[in-house]
Amino acid sequence: MTASRSARTVEVWPGRAAPLGAHWDGTGTNFALWSAGASGVDLCLFDPDGTEHRHRLQETTHQVWHGRVPGVGPGQRYGYRVHGPFDPASGARYNPAKLLLDPYARAVDGDLVLDGSLYAHDPRDPFLPDTADSAPFVPRGVVVHDSFPWDGDALLRTPWSDTVVYEVHVKGATMRHPDVPPELRGTYAGLAHPAFVEHLISLGVTAVELLPVHQFVSEPHLLRRGLTNYWGYNTLGYFAPHGAYSSSGTAGGQVTEFKAMVKALHAAGIEVILDVVYNHTAEGDHTGPSLSFKGIDNAGYYRLGGPGAGDDPSRYTDYTGCGNTLDVRRPAVLALLMDSLRYWVTEMHVDGFRFDLASALARSMHDVDRLSAFFDVVHQDPVVSSVKLIAEPWDVGEGGYQVGNFPPPWTEWNGKYRDTVRDVWSGAQVGVRDLAYRLTGSSDLYRSDGRRPFASVNFVTAHDGFTMADLVAYERKRNEANGEDNRDGESHNRNWNTGVEGETSDPAVLELRGRQVRNHLATLLLSTGVPMLTAGDELGRTQGGNNNAYCQDNEVSWLDWAAIDPDLWSFVAHAVGLRRTSPALRQEAFFEGSEVPGTGGTRDLAWFAPDGEQLTNRDWFDTGLQTIGMYLDGRGLRHRDERGRPVVGDSWLVWLHAGPEPVDVVLPGAPWGDGYELVLATEYPTGVPPRPTALPPGRASMPDRSVWALRIVR
Numbered sequence: 286m287t288a289s290r291s292a293r294t295v296e297v298w299p300g301r302a303a304p305l306g307a308h309w310d311g312t313g314t315n316f317a318l319w320s321a322g323a324s325g326v327d328l329c330l331f332d333p334d335g336t337e338h339r340h341r342l343q344e345t346t347h348q349v350w351h352g353r354v355p356g357v358g359p360g361q362r363y364g365y366r367v368h369g370p371f372d373p374a375s376g377a378r379y380n381p382a383k384l385l386l387d388p389y390a391r392a393v394d395g396d397l398v399l400d401g402s403l404y405a406h407d408p409r410d411p412f413l414p415d416t417a418d419s420a421p422f423v424p425r426g427v428v429v430h431d432s433f434p435w436d437g438d439a440l441l442r443t444p445w446s447d448t449v450v451y452e453v454h455v456k457g458a459t460m461r462h463p464d465v466p467p468e469l470r471g472t473y474a475g476l477a478h479p480a481f482v483e484h485l486i487s488l489g490v491t492a493v494e495l496l497p498v499h500q501f502v503s504e505p506h507l508l509r510r511g512l513t514n515y516w517g518y519n520t521l522g523y524f525a526p527h528g529a530y531s532s533s534g535t536a537g538g539q540v541t542e543f544k545a546m547v548k549a550l551h552a553a554g555i556e557v558i559l560d561v562v563y564n565h566t567a568e569g570d571h572t573g574p575s576l577s578f579k580g581i582d583n584a585g586y587y588r589l590g591g592p593g594a595g596d597d598p599s600r601y602t603d604y605t606g607c608g609n610t611l612d613v614r615r616p617a618v619l620a621l622l623m624d625s626l627r628y629w630v631t632e633m634h635v636d637g638f639r640f641d642l643a644s645a646l647a648r649s650m651h652d653v654d655r656l657s658a659f660f661d662v663v664h665q666d667p668v669v670s671s672v673k674l675i676a677e678p679w680d681v682g683e684g685g686y687q688v689g690n691f692p693p694p695w696t697e698w699n700g701k702y703r704d705t706v707r708d709v710w711s712g713a714q715v716g717v718r719d720l721a722y723r724l725t726g727s728s729d730l731y732r733s734d735g736r737r738p739f740a741s742v743n744f745v746t747a748h749d750g751f752t753m754a755d756l757v758a759y760e761r762k763r764n765e766a767n768g769e770d771n772r773d774g775e776s777h778n779r780n781w782n783t784g785v786e787g788e789t790s791d792p793a794v795l796e797l798r799g800r801q802v803r804n805h806l807a808t809l810l811l812s813t814g815v816p817m818l819t820a821g822d823e824l825g826r827t828q829g830g831n832n833n834a835y836c837q838d839n840e841v842s843w844l845d846w847a848a849i850d851p852d853l854w855s856f857v858a859h860a861v862g863l864r865r866t867s868p869a870l871r872q873e874a875f876f877e878g879s880e881v882p883g884t885g886g887t888r889d890l891a892w893f894a895p896d897g898e899q900l901t902n903r904d905w906f907d908t909g910l911q912t913i914g915m916y917l918d919g920r921g922l923r924h925r926d927e928r929g930r931p932v933v934g935d936s937w938l939v940w941l942h943a944g945p946e947p948v949d950v951v952l953p954g955a956p957w958g959d960g961y962e963l964v965l966a967t968e969y970p971t972g973v974p975p976r977p978t979a980l981p982p983g984r985a986s987m988p989d990r991s992v993w994a995l996r997i998v999r
Contacts, residue, residue, distance in 0.1 A: 358428060429540050495560060520563075522577075763829060823858075
């Protein structure tokens with residue numbers, strides 16, 4: 286990418302201060318940029334050969350610099366140079382030598398190229414400006430006008446209780462898929478290809494949760510090591526679909542391709558949820574590059590000083606571990622976030638959002654505040670409040686772990702669910718008390734403020750950490766390829782390698798590992814709440830023990846469709862199918878533990894010890910207890926269908942046995958059940974027991990470390 290400056294004369298009309306960004310009206314484009322402290326703003330237009338034309342915006346309205354350029358239309362590449370004081374000691378980092386990306390750009394063209402000119406400060410003195418031109422090395426915005434034929438497509442609005450989430454990376458999903466054409470692999474079009482969509486349908490998932498697709502760039506420290514940011518948690522543009530995931534090859538083509546992907550997934554009955562990173566940006570700390578927000582209005586966009594930075598405005602408050610924190614307390618920043626969210630719902634038809642490090646957004650001053658402006662604005666917004674909202678309820682700051690503390694209508698990644706389930710199956714002596722809460726929707730976390738069980742997004746693995754296969758094969762992370770001397774990534778993973786670290790050919794160990802994978806997945810899919818599967822866990826995907834593969838844009842991270850475990854895939858599809866056809870396994874209301882009228886004494890929820898008796902108070906506090914039976918009565922459901930009729934379904938007895946030896950369990954007789962049908966058992970590779978599967982009340986022998994799901998016969 287080259288850039289030279291031209292003095293081409295173009296008439297710039299006053300234009301309008303709203304909406305922000307670049308908007309084509311059929312004969313010209315209106316440009317509007319917010320900056321409270323700038324003394325001048327240059328609009329920079331680029332020819333296809335990289336020649337730059339600068340035009341000073343003469344109009345400001347309510348801190349918005351604006352102008353309309355006749356004749357400029359879709360496909361035009363542009364950026365800004367912002368004039369003002371360079372005084373980091375007061376929080377000001379204006380430097381017109383740096384080309385800046387429009388925060389409201391709908392599409393982005395070009396890559397970030399590592400160069401010293403990316404930095405607004407002089408490398409020899411951080412309080413002096415650097416005068417080198419950064420334009421040849423940074424991405425530019427693109428004027429977009431897209432009249433996509435939605436043809437009646439609308440948000441799916443799948444009920445939370447029916448939702449099964451599949452967390453997936455756009456590129457990694459299809460880069461190695463043999464049935465996706467090579468030119469579409471790793472793109473939005475690849476994700477929408479029938480070969481991949483059919484996999485989702487046959488698996489039974491109802492929503493994909495896409496790792497970040499907002500335009501992002503790689504951190505300089507990764508580029509220096511020859512690596513890139515694969516996961517994408519380094520956002521630069523909150524309105525633009527990431528350009529590298531587009532197969533179109535045209536500036537702005539990613540917008541149309543993204544919409545086509547959403548439309549195809551909707552046609553298959555699959556919602557699209559975006560993992561969004563509004564807590565920090567790609568510009569890093571005081572030593573980082575100046576790519577957009579820093580140079581437009583540093584003190585307006587970021588939290589300066591504060592915890593970890595003293596009272597020094599030249600430093601950034603860092604609640605995210607990524608160098609900076611966006612200041613959502615400021616109206617312009619809050620407006621940016623809400624404008625972005627509404628855009629992705631109304632224009633791009635996405636069905637919801639998962640907010641990365643959401644606690645950072647909730648901080649009004651220092652403490653996490655349930656009543657912060659961000660929550661208030663989201664709650665009252667008629668567009669954003671109507672879609673699925675998922676919080677990652679923690680950040681890295683003091684008091685940032687807030688699982689269970691987000692207000693309605695938020696749901697949460699339930700980190701306590703992950704920890705409890707891992708503890709149980711790794712053999713930790715933790716008893717069953719906490720497990721019972723997690724299996725039944727975590728009422729201890731979500732009931733008090735009126736939320737329902739689906740406030741808990743249950744997961745055992747996610748993009749961050751071991752894959753399911755690695756969770757049972759490694760106890761020590763193997764992150765050397767990341768170039769950080771294996772210091773990165775979580776060291777306490779609450780897992781067990783089944784007695785051998787890493788790869789093995791021992792058939793007994795491999796059989797046990799397979800069963801442990803199925804135990805984790807069965808627990809997840811039989812629990813009340815919203816299950817989230819991590820892409821590839823249903824295929825047996827491994828990362829070779831790397832539990833922080835954020836910079837591995839290669840075979841380490843991509844799904845390997847040539848090395849799938851077909852039995853495991855069948856197991857997951859079977860378990861998802863059981864869940865989707867049984868209302869008792871996806872409750873809309875919390876259990877009461879009360880008697881179900883007309884049943885002769887059964888309860889909507891009951892817990893059994895191996896001897897067939899209901900658990901006593903002593904049992905609940907016995908940390909050595911590793912076996913529990915969960916009874917769910919499908920006749921005692923407290924929700925109704927759309928016509929107000931009571932919902933009635935099958936009743937279940939689910940046994941979880943985490944002990945290292947086989948155990949005899951007693952299947953209770955009347956009134957609990959006249960008989961039982963074993964429909965899922967983790968000792969079998971596909972989860973389907975051989976015939977016969979009918980079991981009478983009485984004693985039955987369970988293998989070590991196994992899960993049974995029994996449908997009750999009356």
